[in-house]
Amino acid sequence: MAELPIWQYDTLFLIAVVLFGVTALTMQNLMSAAIVFGAYSFLMCLIWTAMGAVDVAFTEAAVGAGVSTVFIVATIYNTGASAKPRKPRVGFKLFAGAVAVATGAFLLSALPDFPAWGDPKSPVNSTVAPYYIENTIRDAHVPNIVTTVLADYRGFDTLLETAVVFIACIAIYSILRVDSAKSTVDEPDIIAAPPAYDPTDSLIIRQASRIMVPFMQIFALYVIAHGHYSPGGGFQGGVILGASVILLCISFDLKFVLRQWTEKKIMLLTALGVLIYAAVGVACIFMGGDYLNYNALDPVLPGDMAFARYYGILLVEVGVGVTVMFSMIGIYIILASNGRFNRGL
Amino acid sequence: MEEIVPKFNYIVVVILMMTGLWSMLAQSNLIKKCIGMAIFQTGIILFFISIGAKNNASIPIVAKAPLGQAHAPEGSQPPAKPELTAAKAKAYPDPPDVNKLTNPLTQILMLTAIVVGVATLGVGLALAQKVYQQHKSFDEDEILENQTK
Numbered sequence: 001m002a003e004l005p006i007w008q009y010d011t012l013f014l015i016a017v018v019l020f021g022v023t024a025l026t027m028q029n030l031m032s033a034a035i036v037f038g039a040y041s042f043l044m045c046l047i048w049t050a051m052g053a054v055d056v057a058f059t060e061a062a063v064g065a066g067v068s069t070v071f072i073v074a075t076i077y078n079t080g081a082s083a084k085p086r087k088p089r090v091g092f093k094l095f096a097g098a099v100a101v102a103t104g105a106f107l108l109s110a111l112p113d114f115p116a117w118g119d120p121k122s123p124v125n126s127t128v129a130p131y132y133i134e135n136t137i138r139d140a141h142v143p144n145i146v147t148t149v150l151a152d153y154r155g156f157d158t159l160l161e162t163a164v165v166f167i168a169c170i171a172i173y174s175i176l177r178v179d180s181a182k183s184t185v186d187e188p189d190i191i192a193a194p195p196a197y198d199p200t201d202s203l204i205i206r207q208a209s210r211i212m213v214p215f216m217q218i219f220a221l222y223v224i225a226h227g228h229y230s231p232g233g234g235f236q237g238g239v240i241l242g243a244s245v246i247l248l249c250i251s252f253d254l255k256f257v258l259r260q261w262t263e264k265k266i267m268l269l270t271a272l273g274v275l276i277y278a279a280v281g282v283a284c285i286f287m288g289g290d291y292l293n294y295n296a297l298d299p300v301l302p303g304d305m306a307f308a309r310y311y312g313i314l315l316v317e318v319g320v321g322v323t324v325m326f327s328m329i330g331i332y333i334i335l336a337s338n339g340r341f342n343r344g345l
Numbered sequence: 346m347e348e349i350v351p352k353f354n355y356i357v358v359v360i361l362m363m364t365g366l367w368s369m370l371a372q373s374n375l376i377k378k379c380i381g382m383a384i385f386q387t388g389i390i391l392f393f394i395s396i397g398a399k400n401n402a403s404i405p406i407v408a409k410a411p412l413g414q415a416h417a418p419e420g421s422q423p424p425a426k427p428e429l430t431a432a433k434a435k436a437y438p439d440p441p442d443v444n445k446l447t448n449p450l451t452q453i454l455m456l457t458a459i460v461v462g463v464a465t466l467g468v469g470l471a472l473a474q475k476v477y478q479q480h481k482s483f484d485e486d487e488i489l490e491n492q493t494k
Binding site for chain 2: 011015059080087092108111114120122124128136154164172231239328
């Protein structure tokens with residue numbers, strides 16, 4: 001056999017990923033399914049690291065394996081964990097399986113036309129992408145190409161993605177938020193009844209998170225600021241900042257966090273991040289450039305003309321970080337408290 | 346075998362997408378549908394990342410040039426702020442070898458997709474909670490029975 005253009009460990013991980021995915025979907029207990037899904041995300045993150053996509057792996061580790069597992073667990077905590085179907089629906093499941101297999105067969109029929117895995121001469125790798133690799137250092141003086149493409153070359157895209165996160169946060173609020181005083185919906189039993197033991201009363205967990213949270217937050221700030229040189233940036237740092245506050249919510253309780261961050265503050269700060277990003281763009285127009293063309297900001301930024309883009313990227317990354325941090329906190333609190341903002345996980 | 350092995354990543358992508366699609370169609374539990382949606386999404390992300398991967402390539406961060414290659418232009422004026430000048434950027438090779446760095450473009454597209462993905466997962470879970478408040482169940486069949494009552 002000719003030299004295999006693949007990574008052996010990746011092949012093993014890919015098989016394991018399929019197994020984890022199928023396991024997560026077939027489990028009867030939703031809580032176990034959520035945890036297996038977290039493990040699935042973590043394996044994915046290893047695969048992406050092996051393929052050289054370190055920024056994506058970082059995001060997946062923080063978002064997929066961390067925050068989205070917590071979201072699912074918070075939802076299940078408020079409702080019920082059993083996924084035992086009332087009817088077996090065998091016929092329908094077979095029909096859906098046939099549809100899925102047919103879709104897969106169509107997709108696989110295109111397989112011979114695809115370039116081999118890891119081919120550096122494939123169309124994807126040889127048309128647009130080389131421009132970014134060759135010119136990033138000259139244009140922006142930022143060694144991390146992913147950060148530059150994210151916040152500079154494709155700055156509009158990222159601005160609107162940040163806006164999508166903000167809008168999703170608003171959507172969740174409008175779906176779930178209820179005013180506890182006026183609510184006519186009964187509280188779910190599990191919330192209404194006090195738990196058999198107080199899960200927030202563990203001294204070890206409280207003290208451990210009390211020590212961990214400041215370091216998590218410093219690390220998150222480092223991730224945002226050092227995203228120019230290493231994997232990281234606004235999205236990853238924002239999610240880690242959000243996760244540190246979510247850890248406080250879990251190890252203490254919601255009231256402890258809501259004393260610092262009221263509902264109003266969280267919503268305002270979520271909007272503030274998008275506004276910082278957009279305002280940087282508007283500032284560029286007022287300084288005589290195009291929207292989000294950071295070169296125009298040179299007179300107000302420190303350093304050489306050549307580093308205007310360097311600082312411009314940092315400014316918008318801060319905006320992204322603020323929005324992502326507070327939308328993660330807001331989404332967690334509203335999912336965990338079932339829209340009441342009083343108590344939860 | 347020689348046909349399949351170099352394209353194993355695409356096969357796994359298709360399997361993950363099939364699993365996610367089946368789960369969204371066939372599972373009666375709303376949370377399982379949300380997890381299926383997330384798995385479908387990771388399948389697509391895996392597709393993008395694996396077409397951007399290159400053999401023997403490093404991560405898409407430009408490494409500093411080995412010592413000795415870095416040089417300021419000869420005969421130039423000493424820079425006013427030595428720590429922040431274009432001369433510092435000369436410490437990096439110019440331009441980097443395209444085949445030695447993985448494709449950054451597919452990665453950035455997927456990076457934002459992951460964050461937006463968790464936001465949409467949150468919307469899905471919020472809708473599921475709202476349904477649970479009304480019907481006390483995540484099971485589609487039970488919800489349908491409740492509605493026709």
